Amino acid sequence: AEPVKVGFLVKQAEEPWFQDEWKFAEQAAKDKGFTLVKIGIPNGEKTLAAIDNLAAQKAVGLVICAPDVKLGVAINRAAKRHKLKVMSVDDQLVDGAGKPIADIPHMGISGYEIGKQVGAGLLAEIKARGWKLEEVGVLRVAYDQLPTGRERTMGAADALKAAGMPAANIIDAPQAKTDTESAFNAANIAFTKNAKFKKWVAFGLNDEAALGAVRAGEGRGIKADAMLAIGIGGSQTALNEFTKPTPTGFFGTVLISPKRHGYETATMVFEWATQGKQPPAVTLTSGVLMTRQNQADIRKQMGL
């Protein structure tokens, strides 16, 4: 018989995170005996085209991390039209009014929650270093054009504020693109404008954004002892910093498990389609703060 096909659609195939997710989904496919179809869907148009493409390949269902969560209704309609089982991963799909779509099972963690974890990590280390909140500048490397980018950084900022960080200390550094160089340029200007702060914490939507802030700080004498940055993703960018001989201002990164997300979602959709086993409506995984010290352990735990 023809092998069963399950699609796995991700919004940014070039991002290491999704490469990992795919890798583990692929492993599930091998273990359970189905074929995985991987397609990158950078925008809404490509998303719909990919779903049509899956249907043409007679796939039975798909796991999706959409480029925008508001695509929920469109994805649901397309999947229903082609009788495909659909499950979301990482980012939960919502309808036009912003409510989660009930009949699409989800596994993930909200961007806002990841952000709050970043904030918590920063607070703990601020305390450990004995910094006073009032004298710390908070650099939010912002890319608000991307909804998840905004959610994550807002989560971090809110966590800091809730712990007593003066709102005035939070400085936005809007980056023009999501790469390290843009973050570098944005951070540089923010440092110029706020020379009064001698100590800084920084975060952004991904590891590259946090790294840009760290590099810019170094160029202006804000070294590891005065800089505290936490990224999101746990990508190679972060690991590279951890393997440097001396610690840098890049303190840590919130790592989410691409293994569970990739392996389990693919398995669930496969079993849903072939055995009628409905996945749980929402499965939330949590992020872990990975630092220079604990990286080896954590990565082993996560099966990376």
Add this chain to the structure above:
Amino acid sequence: MMAALQFDNISKVFPGVKALNGVSFEARPGQVMGLLGENGAGKSTLLKILGGQYKPDGGRLVVDGQERHFGSAGDAIAAGVAIIHQELQYVAELTVAENVLLGRLPTRFGLVDHKAARQMVAAQLANIGVDLDPAARLSDLSIAQRQMVEICKAVMQDAKVIAFDEPTSSLSHRETEILFRLVKRLRSEGRTLIYISHRLEELYELCDACTIFRDGRKIVTHDVMADVPRDRLISDMVGREVKDIYDYRSRQQGPVRLEARGLRSDRLPEPLSFAMRGGEVLGFFGLVGAGRSELMRLLYGADPRRGGEVLLDGQPVRASAPADAIAAGIVLCPEDRKEQGILAHSSVAENINISCRRHGLAGGVFLRHAQEAQRADDFIKKLRIKTPNREQEIRLLSGGNQQKVILARWLAEPGLKVLILDEPTRGIDVGAKNEIYKIIHDVAASGCCVIVISSELPEVLGISDRLIVMRDGRISGELDRASASETAALALALPDGATAAH
């Protein structure tokens, strides 16, 4: 009879150039008014004002008794004025019919009526006596054919005033005859015609009256062209006497210097060979498409060679690109100034220096700006190039002056051995022609080979030591200076059976 067209004290100034300075004259229906003047005298500028392309800085333009202020070319057309411009203005990708009817294609139910358009144009072409397919794209036609399309376009406007700006400069014998018949017919229909040319014979044949320009000023209007002696025309035009325009003097000729043996190309029907001596001026005559340019381009490495060899002083020249030929001392001044000659947005100095500068580099690498400037100024003076300064963009020069700049580019080559000139005097005034002939003589006298391609029979006859005539891609004959005559040359150039009636 009342004037159909009246220029009254027209002036036009460009930065650094007073192109027209209070020009006044008039032309009547049924009259062909010739315009003469040196290169840069302002003839084309006047026509551009007439055509609505430029607004005059001062003066009045009266067409058909009404003072006119054209805001655009469209206004001029609507007022019954048609212009055939010196620089051809066609759209290469459109068909003959579409080009002719550009701006006024016939429509049916809002859609272009292609069939009607083709029929209209076919009829008009036939009427003029031109055999062209209205559905052919302009890019597939020769320059001469494109020129005929331009003429057809103007005639099709059914204008009361029609102005021709050097229409014959890219036409050959045949098309020229067609054009002459057309001009005569339009005159007999009572239209007002203006005709610009640097070829005096033409003006004598066609024009009823003529107006002469110099440096933006009208010098004189002669009401009866036939009464004006040739020498008078020339001296009015150039402000001095030019006795024998060709100024031929015999030269000492050396041994054979340049030899082309069995040159082949995809387009030539058979391999071609010829040889010439140092100090010789060799003319090439033929009708349009006879293959003269093709042959020279092969020699020059501009087109891929499919066989044969070129020997210079006994040494083979392997020219796979023009750069090779130039390095060997062979240069070619191309026939199509606009497409192959000028770097439109570059300065006069740049256009002159582009090739020869490689000899004078500082440290073998850096340009010597002062030396280049000097060279440019020298040629501007020597060839009487009319330009406000050497830094003027060449596209702003008059057609004839552009041609002189391109000639200067090649005359500036220091290691010159073979100078090939393809229609070098196209669009050039009598005075300057005379200068160029002198230069040709001097270059040859210094021992170089000079090849001159020309479609102007008197010119090639006048300056060459020997004449090669081509027909349909073959060399159909050779005439030495003593035996060369118009009849003999035409007999060799025209297809068998045709008579060389002139």
Add this chain to the structure above:
Amino acid sequence: MNTTTSTTAASPSPAMTHTSRALLKEHSMTLGYLVLFVVLSFSVENFFSSANIVGLLLSVAQIGMVACTMMLCLASRDFDLSVGSTIAFAGVLGAMVLESTGSVPIAIGAGLLAGALIGAGNGVLIAYLRVNALIATLATMLMVRGLAFIASQGQAVGIADESFFAFGDTVVLGLPLPIWMTVVCFIIFGVLLNHTVFGRNTLAIGGNPEAARLAGVRVERLRVWIFLLQGVVAALAGLILSARITSGQPNAATGFELDVISACVLGGVSLAGGKARIFGVVIGVLIMGTVENVMNLLNVDAFYQYLVRGLILLAAVLLDQLKTRGERRS
């Protein structure tokens, strides 16, 4: 008089030869694509199925539409980078207007009007103020994208109205509406290009603006119209997209302009102006869509997709190049 006949002596029956050669030229591209299509149908599983073909067509519907007007724009020797932003803005605006008025016609009208204004703005900048087309449309690309973000506050604007979705997925005669609309666009703009004064003048101003002006063509006005049309069609594409994805997204269609321009150039439209063939554009659009589709069917790795897309682009133009050369020789 036999003097007149010699000018075209080379070809015995020029009219015939010319049209048949022109036909061949048009068909050689189509033929090439057909061959590719047949080969893929036999070699790639699931390629030749109605579901897949519909999916493929749907995936290029927006590109196809906008390619029609981009063709005109390129043919007139211009350039438009702002189409992607216009798509996003029209989608967002349409969704917002729909939300507030509840009326589908008003929403569509608002979107199209916005497109028309953006396009006309481009046209005026380029034709009358003589701003370089690249910079002008780059500027509007940025500004319109900014407006889309500002209007939507950076969030996708959800659409709840089911009747608006119909715009995106009603099936007529087996094909969804967006595909039909694209077909209609190709027909309209094909006719416009080849059979109207508008189209011929567009080619003329691209081929030789000076000649067109001297022949009395109102070059500036024509330019504005071309950009205006482009804006309207891009807005239409944006509205359809928002209906299909059931929301107006401010960051939709980024990079869209390059895809559209590539499709046109693949289809033989010259960036130097003056040359355009609607048939070619259809094929160009189909090639782009087919490559994407097949790569996903074959599960080509995301990183290798870059490589393959690059290679295919090159192969397509190189083939076309060889053909043109061969032709010139013959």
Add this chain to the structure above:
Amino acid sequence: MNTTTSTTAASPSPAMTHTSRALLKEHSMTLGYLVLFVVLSFSVENFFSSANIVGLLLSVAQIGMVACTMMLCLASRDFDLSVGSTIAFAGVLGAMVLESTGSVPIAIGAGLLAGALIGAGNGVLIAYLRVNALIATLATMLMVRGLAFIASQGQAVGIADESFFAFGDTVVLGLPLPIWMTVVCFIIFGVLLNHTVFGRNTLAIGGNPEAARLAGVRVERLRVWIFLLQGVVAALAGLILSARITSGQPNAATGFELDVISACVLGGVSLAGGKARIFGVVIGVLIMGTVENVMNLLNVDAFYQYLVRGLILLAAVLLDQLKTRGERRS
């Protein structure tokens, strides 16, 4: 003989007038920027501080370098979309080679060589195989980006060698090395453009390729060289970038090509070929950087930044446009 003298009668000392006018033309742009700079220094807090100026210059160092060669490319009537990908690929490759060999010179050599090959490849495609430059470089842009992803498996390649970082952040006479390199590039390519046959011939083939060929320019070979240089400089920029961010990132510098081309066009380089001024390019690059810098200093909302960037672009070219018109009138 008064015929010869009359030709230049209008202006008493034409050479002088002309050079002074030309100088003014060049300076008007510079002057405009200087005025802007002074105004900003007084009105925008923190703008005129050495830290900020260094930051500003650093932010345009890569763009500046590549703009030098892009200027040549545009001047020769070509177009290169592949520079962003080349930056990313050279950075990734440099980092990988450094990792495996531990030798900085070898790593740099490998990166530059890769850039040269990519550039030469573009050149050959465009000059000899006559592929349209847009499509050819779009194809290499895709392929090279793909290679960067494939080589790095999509991951940032870490650099541990401290001596390589020096490349990115050594400070010489108060300015970081990348800025000096950009200055050197401007000087070298300025001299190349204005004082060598290479530069003049580049302008010539942009102005009229056929005329240039007949005037003895080896058009194809020159084209290949231009693209090759562009590849090398882009690779250099990529290596510097990777040193600055201490890793080679495969998705670096996306969209870079448009920024560079815009900077050139802002600086008066004509897309139609044949026109280029190195001074203008410097100013174009500075304008781009300054606008970005000031918007962030002023805390302009990210969404409004799009709008402002668009407006500034327009304003800059419109001003330039008005100036040229005024000049023509006078």
